[in-house]
Structures are given as C-alpha cells and as structure tokens.
Amino acid sequence: MVVAIGFEGSANKLGIGIVRDGEVLANPRVTYITPPGEGFQPRFTAVHHRSRILNLLKEALDISGLEPKDIDVICYTKGPGMGAPLVSVAVVARCLSLLWNKPIIGVNHCIGHIEMGRLVTGSNNPTVLYVSGGNTQVIAYSEKRYRIFGETIDIAVGNCLDRFARLLKLSNDPSPGYNIEQMAKKGKKFVHLPYVVKGMDVSFSGIISYIEPKIEKWLESGEYTKEDLCFSVQETMFAMLVETTERAMAHTGSDEVLIVGGVGCNLRLQEMMRIMAEERNAKLHATDDRYCIDNGAMIAYAGALMYKSGQTTDFDDTFCTQRFRTDDVLVTWRD
Structure with missing residues (x-):
C-alpha cells in the first residue's frame, strides 16, 4: 500500500x-x-x-x-x-x-x-485527446512511452478559448471556457472560421487573428451575437480535434478514446467525440471537472x-x- x-x-x-x-x-x-x-x-x-x-x-x-x-x-x-x-x-x-x-x-x-483519466474511467489502452490551457495533443501508448501522434503547432485549444473570451470581455469565474460553453448553447448563426488541420497537427491561432479585427463590427451591426461567435468557435475547434483523434484511432486500431485536461469538461466536445466513437463501434471515456x-x-x-x-x-x-x-x-x- x-x-x-x-x-x-x-x-x-x-x-x-x-x-x-x-x-x-x-x-x-x-x-x-x-x-x-x-x-x-x-x-x-x-x-x-x-x-x-x-x-x-x-x-x-x-x-x-x-x-x-x-x-x-x-x-x-x-x-x-x-x-x-x-x-x-x-x-x-x-x-x-x-x-x-x-x-x-x-x-x-x-x-x-492521462493516468488519472484511466483510473477514474476504467479505460484500458485508449487513444487519448489531451486538451487544456497549455497543451493540445493526441496520444497513444506504445513500447513504454506515451507517443504523441498529433498536437497543436501554435497555441493550445484552451489558450485559444481564453484569448477569445478576453475579446468578448467574458468573466474568468469559474473559467473562460465554461462561460463560452454556456453562451454557445444559445448561438444560432454559424460563422465560418479558419479550419486548419495539417496531417495530424492542428493550428488555432488563425481563429483569433481572423476574429479580432472583425469582432467589434460584427457585434455593433448585429450581424452576429456573442452567442453566435461562441457557438462557431467551439464547433470549429472541436471538429478539428475530433478529426485528428479519429485518424489516430484508425492508425492504432483503438476502440477506446479518453478525453483529459481542463477543456475535456466541455460537454459539447464530449458529445461530438461520442458520436464519432459510436460510428466506429468504439467507446468514449470522459470525466467531470473534479x-x-x-x-x-x-x-x-x-x-x-x-x-x-x-x-x-x-x-x-x-x-x-x-x-x-x-x-x-x-x-x-x-x-
């Protein structure tokens, strides 16, 4: 013991x-x-x-x-x-x-x-999507290492959400990502944003670069609401993550996927990943904010x-x- x-x-x-x-x-x-x-x-x-x-x-x-x-x-x-x-x-x-x-x-x-996620969910040998404020990686275990199959080539997904929240002046309590998630549920119009997947890697910085010079005009004119932007940012980034995770699962022949890291609390990300996993006859493992x-x-x-x-x-x-x-x-x- x-x-x-x-x-x-x-x-x-x-x-x-x-x-x-x-x-x-x-x-x-x-x-x-x-x-x-x-x-x-x-x-x-x-x-x-x-x-x-x-x-x-x-x-x-x-x-x-x-x-x-x-x-x-x-x-x-x-x-x-x-x-x-x-x-x-x-x-x-x-x-x-x-x-x-x-x-x-x-x-x-x-x-x-990763190890806490495996313990809590009971997953055995999953493909792991690790998403947080400072890290974004698609990982699988092989020969005494957790191998990184793909990752962000610039900023992490959580960092992108934090920067976006600052553009909207959203509260940091309890976290910017949580507040974006709640607002996204009310979004109705989808804004087409940069979708950058390069092989197994992803890039998020272009989303902020695209939004920042336009956001004031969008909101003042009423073309898009804050809720629309939150919805669009989430859908775009999470689709990129699901795509690269599925590709890693196909490569490894995995029938389990585990989401860990602070952004992994997001229920929309879990929902999108669950749909992909079920289409592959695989199982999603995810945990709560604890x-x-x-x-x-x-x-x-x-x-x-x-x-x-x-x-x-x-x-x-x-x-x-x-x-x-x-x-x-x-x-x-x-x-």
Whole structure:
C-alpha cells in the first residue's frame, strides 16, 4: 500500500491531493481568478499559490485524516507549465521532503492527466485527446512511452478559448471556457472560421487573428451575437480535434478514446467525440471537472505509479521545466 501526496500548480489552479492505492482521500483545489478581459500572469499566479499552499496542505491532511508520518512519497508537478507557479509549488514539495524525510518524485503534468483519466474511467489502452490551457495533443501508448501522434503547432485549444473570451470581455469565474460553453448553447448563426488541420497537427491561432479585427463590427451591426461567435468557435475547434483523434484511432486500431485536461469538461466536445466513437463501434471515456481540471490527486496517483515501479527523483534533480514533453517519460508501470 502506497500513500502519496501530490502538489499541482502549473497554471492558475493550485491543488493538493492525497491518494492511497488508487483511492482519492483528499483533493482540495483553489483557483486564481483575474478580472474579465485579463489573463493570469506567471508572477502574480505564483504569489497566489505561495499565499494559499500551506492552508491548502492543512486542508488536505484534515480531509484525509492522515498525518505526515502516514505519507510514503511526495509528488510534485515538474512540468510542463508556467515557470514561476511551478517553482513556487516545487519549493514547498522539496521542503516537506526534507522535513518529513520522505522520497520525492517529479511528475509530468500530462502523464498525471492521462493516468488519472484511466483510473477514474476504467479505460484500458485508449487513444487519448489531451486538451487544456497549455497543451493540445493526441496520444497513444506504445513500447513504454506515451507517443504523441498529433498536437497543436501554435497555441493550445484552451489558450485559444481564453484569448477569445478576453475579446468578448467574458468573466474568468469559474473559467473562460465554461462561460463560452454556456453562451454557445444559445448561438444560432454559424460563422465560418479558419479550419486548419495539417496531417495530424492542428493550428488555432488563425481563429483569433481572423476574429479580432472583425469582432467589434460584427457585434455593433448585429450581424452576429456573442452567442453566435461562441457557438462557431467551439464547433470549429472541436471538429478539428475530433478529426485528428479519429485518424489516430484508425492508425492504432483503438476502440477506446479518453478525453483529459481542463477543456475535456466541455460537454459539447464530449458529445461530438461520442458520436464519432459510436460510428466506429468504439467507446468514449470522459470525466467531470473534479479530475479533468488540474488537481493534486492526479499528480499523487501518477507519482505513486512511478514510485511502485521503482522510480524516485534525486533531490538534486528536483527542478522544474516548462517544456517537459509527454513522450520524454519512460513509462515503467505499464506492460
């Protein structure tokens, strides 16, 4: 039995999770929310994390009913992510490793999402669509690596949604993507936007470039409403993602698809992916915001898998890296 505590703070979510052999004992999380029209900057996000992390640690221990002596391994997000927030959380994990005399493991953020998704949904060997604020990848496992079949060549899908929300001055509470999703349900007119799929890769930056100079005119003239634009942006981007995911499934012969990452909470994306999967006699696996959105439990669980397979991180190597590729990780815990 392994009890792992995980620290996640790669972007504007700060989470601490405690997991015991696949059972989530605690998973509290707080979010740094900025005013409408503004994104979150690394420096201020790190300040937020530093100001909240000790209280969140106490909350996680209280919820789990455990004490430091009950913890077997400390896990933290090594990357990818925003530099300052990553480091602010890693410092706490390193300090606790020394104070509690526990081994420490640096976890790849993307691997955390995948393994938590597999645990929660019970999926075995799915083709994975990983969609978040900082990452967009189509992934499948092969020979001890999570192989990236396709990815964004510029900005991530979540980043595109965030930028679009800023153009519309939408609230960041609870998240820009969620507010876009709700407005899209009321959209009636479809706006043709750049649809860029290059082989297995996708590009989203052209959508923002196309909308930005026209948006004021569209809204003032009444040609399109904010709801129409939200609907059109979602449909266009999600169609691109479903297309590339289906191509990866065809290549691997997969009959399962798993959506992970914060954008994976979107019910319209899940619906479009489910239709595609059913047409292929395949099954969709998806989770809700407890585990789609960045959280500490996913880092704890992935770290526990690494620990049980014999991995730990030397203290001198407990740094962070903003560009930590999914396929850089040797997957020692899978056949």
